[in-house]
Amino acid sequence: MKHLPSNAARRALAVLAAGTVAAIALAGCSTGGSSGGGAAAGDGTFDSVKAALEKGGEITYWSWTPSAEAQVEAFEKAYPNVKVNLVNAGTNNDEYTKLQNAIKAGSGAPDVVQVEYQAFPQFSLTDSFVDLAQYGFADFEDDYTASTWGSVTSGDAIWGLPQDSGPMALFYNKSVFDAAGIAVPTTWDEYYEAAKAIHAANPDAYITNDTGDAGFATSMIWQAGGQPFQTDGTDVTIDLQDAGSKKWTENWNRLVTEGLVAPTSSWSDEWFRGLGDGSIATLVIGAWMPGNLISGAPDGAGDWRVAPMPTYDGTPASAENGGGGQAVTSQSKNPALAAGFLWWLNNSEDSIKIFLESGGFPSTNAELSSEDFLSEAPEYFGGQKINEVLADAAKNVVKGWNYLPYQVYANSIFGDTVGQSYQNGTDLNEGLTAWQDALAEYGNSQGFSVNK
Numbered sequence: 001m002k003h004l005p006s007n008a009a010r011r012a013l014a015v016l017a018a019g020t021v022a023a024i025a026l027a028g029c030s031t032g033g034s035s036g037g038g039a040a041a042g043d044g045t046f047d048s049v050k051a052a053l054e055k056g057g058e059i060t061y062w063s064w065t066p067s068a069e070a071q072v073e074a075f076e077k078a079y080p081n082v083k084v085n086l087v088n089a090g091t092n093n094d095e096y097t098k099l100q101n102a103i104k105a106g107s108g109a110p111d112v113v114q115v116e117y118q119a120f121p122q123f124s125l126t127d128s129f130v131d132l133a134q135y136g137f138a139d140f141e142d143d144y145t146a147s148t149w150g151s152v153t154s155g156d157a158i159w160g161l162p163q164d165s166g167p168m169a170l171f172y173n174k175s176v177f178d179a180a181g182i183a184v185p186t187t188w189d190e191y192y193e194a195a196k197a198i199h200a201a202n203p204d205a206y207i208t209n210d211t212g213d214a215g216f217a218t219s220m221i222w223q224a225g226g227q228p229f230q231t232d233g234t235d236v237t238i239d240l241q242d243a244g245s246k247k248w249t250e251n252w253n254r255l256v257t258e259g260l261v262a263p264t265s266s267w268s269d270e271w272f273r274g275l276g277d278g279s280i281a282t283l284v285i286g287a288w289m290p291g292n293l294i295s296g297a298p299d300g301a302g303d304w305r306v307a308p309m310p311t312y313d314g315t316p317a318s319a320e321n322g323g324g325g326q327a328v329t330s331q332s333k334n335p336a337l338a339a340g341f342l343w344w345l346n347n348s349e350d351s352i353k354i355f356l357e358s359g360g361f362p363s364t365n366a367e368l369s370s371e372d373f374l375s376e377a378p379e380y381f382g383g384q385k386i387n388e389v390l391a392d393a394a395k396n397v398v399k400g401w402n403y404l405p406y407q408v409y410a411n412s413i414f415g416d417t418v419g420q421s422y423q424n425g426t427d428l429n430e431g432l433t434a435w436q437d438a439l440a441e442y443g444n445s446q447g448f449s450v451n452k
Contacts, residue, residue, distance in 0.1 A: 042134035042336065049135050049343060052336035056081025059111035059338050062089045062099070063326070065163075067358035068114075071351050075344055084341060092116055096408060102331070103128050109331040111338035112345075115160065116324035117151035118215070121231065121405045123327070124159040130328040132158040135339045140347060147320050147397040148363040152327075160327035161346040162363035163355065166286025167393035168219060168309045168321045171293065174382065175303040176205070176281040184307050188251045191282075191310045195260040198281055205279045206262035207255070209271060212422035214414035215321060217248075220284075222319035222401045223309065224248040228436075229404045236405065236443050237451045240436040241429075247312065249429040257425050272296040284309060286321035287390040291359035294380045301379070306386040308393065316396040323363070361390065368394055406446070410439050 042048045061072065061084050072084045087110065089095045096119055102108035103126065115123065123129055137158045141149055148162035172184060177194070180201050185191040195207035210216065221228060226244020230237040239245070255261045262280055264271050274280035276299030283289065293304060311317045326345060328338040345351050352367055367373050368391045377383045404410050417438055421431030436452055443450040 042136070042339075044134060044136060046136035046139070046343075048336045049340045052334065053079055053082065053340040053344075055337075056083075057334050057337050058083040058085065059332070059334060059341060060085040060087060061112045061326075061341065062087050062095060062110040063114040064088050064091045064095065065114065065355075065358070065360070067355045067360060070354045070358070071345060074350055074354060075341060078344070078350070079340075082337065082341065092119075093408060096122075099123070099128075099329075107331065109329040111332040111334065112326050112328055112342055114163075114324065114326050116322070117148070117162075117320065118403050118407045118411070119324075120152055120159055120327070121154075121403050122408060124154060124157070125231075125234075125405045128330055129159045130330055130332065130335045130339070132160070132328065132339055132342075135336065137161070137339070137343070140343075143347060143365060144363050145365060145368070145394050145397070146399065147394075147401075148323065148325070150399075150401075151320070151323075152325050160325045161342055162323070162325040163346050164288060164323045164325075164360045165363040165394060166288050166320050166322035166361065167318045167390060167397055168223065168284060168286055169318070169390055169393045170307045170309050171283040171285060171289055172305055172307060173275075173278050173281045173300065173303050174305045176278045184305075185310050186308070187314055188310045188312055192251075192254050192260075195255055196258075199260055202279075205281060206274075207260060208282050208284065209262035209264040209266060209274065209280050210252075210256070210422065211263055211265050212415055212419035213266060214411035214418075216284075217414070217418060218403075219286075219319045219321040220248045220252065221245050223317055223398060224251075224312065225317075225398060227400050227402065229402050229407075231402060231405050234448050235451070236448045238404070238436050238439055238443075239452060240432040245432055246429060249427070249432060251312070253428050256422060256428060259425065276300045278303065286323065287361040287393060288322060288359070290378065290381070290386060294378070302382055304381050305384050306381065306389045308389060308396075316392070317398050318393040318396045319401070320397055323361075325363070404439070404443075405448070406439075406443065409442065410435075413438055413442075 068086055072086045076084060089098050099109060099113060133156055144162050145165060148165045152160040152162055180197055182194045182197050185194050198205050198207050221244055224244040224247040226242050228238060228240045228242055228245050264274055275297035308316060309318050326342050328335050328342055332338045352364060362368055374387050375385060376387050377385050417435035418431030421428045440450040440452045
């Protein structure tokens with residue numbers, strides 16, 4: 001589940017969703033407790049889930065993934081006593097707003113819902129999701145990469161299961177680098193030098209584009225070792241001046257202030273044209289990108305390759321960029337059955353195979369290490385075994401990252417703060433300072449206790 005382009009409507013929805021989260025959380029409200037819908041809690045083992053799958057019943061699943069329909073069909077074939085009502089309630093912020101409205105109303109939420117990792121803290125803070133530890137889901141921890149498991153858990157609580165992941169790597173146009181006689185950069189200093197060389201050789205060409213994207217910026221801070229967001233209940237600490245945050249701005253400032261990144265919005269037609277014709281020579285982005293390149297920039301076929309993400313000192317380091325999983329909502333009248341569907345969806349070989357065939361990138365260690373997966377060599381990437389690089393990136397995700405409990409709102413105002421630095425070609429660190437101040441003000445206005 002990649003980051004999608006934002007627009008004014010989605011931004012407004014994001015603000016609404018985040019505000020509702022804060023209001024519910026700080027009013028001390030919940031949706032019925034962690035066992036969900038007044039149903040009996042699990043006994044800490046998977047037995048009640050197995051029994052619920054055998055008994056059957058009916059549940060509702062909200063998802064926008066392209067694989068959802070085929071997965072539901074396969075599940076119902078495997079468990080004919082269960083009926084799954086699949087609903088596309090909208091993409092990311094659209095769905096979150098509908099979910100928050102249902103939470104506020106006390107009814108109308110699905111049994112299972114798709115959620116991006118960045119949004120998990122907002123809902124788990126309000127007890128809107130069932131804690132799956134009561135159904136023995138702690139046993140599945142080793143099935144997933146550390147970074148994705150950490151994104152759906154908090155302490156001993158398990159708020160969902162990961163579905164996909166987005167470890168970052170360097171996607172680069174080999175023909176552009178070859179024509180300029182430039183080696184593939186392994187450090188950010190080398191990346192900067194390559195940016196200058198590419199733009200000098202062709203003023204219409206850039207090493208990458210960036211007009212200010214919150215998901216990209218937080219991922220880059222993550223890779224640099226930053227830990228700007230910490231939450232303990234309703235106590236929030238925001239430090240976008242920590243060492244990792246400043247390391248990223250000092251690095252990226254060179255590209256922005258010197259006009260070395262294309263002023264092209266990601267996911268636009270112009271962006272895809274640039275990726276196809278070589279005028280945008282690299283992307284530092286999540287491992288879910290290959291399918292988007294193949295479908296969106298067909299003119300680049302054969303030219304693109306994948307390499308590890310550049311680092312600051314040559315030591316392998318990556319970060320997650322996008323991705324998400326599913327959770328069981330606390331309004332579910334049959335949380336054990338919903339948990340069973342979620343287990344099959346994100347832990348069974350049959351379901352994961354369908355997900356991968358639709359272009360998803362796995363969060364499960366078994367798939368990331370399988371020979372079939374690692375040996376894939378797409379013609380678009382010149383026959384390179386790109387998953388070998390991307391699987392290594394998943395192993396090298398820097399530990400310790402946390403999102404804000406109102407990250408959806410935070411991302412929605414990124415353009416008003418850090419985005420201004422991009423537009424003016426000025427110090428990104430000043431933009432981060434403005435973003436921090438705005439986030440602290442918002443958090444305090446919602447009843448959080450924010451330290452900065």
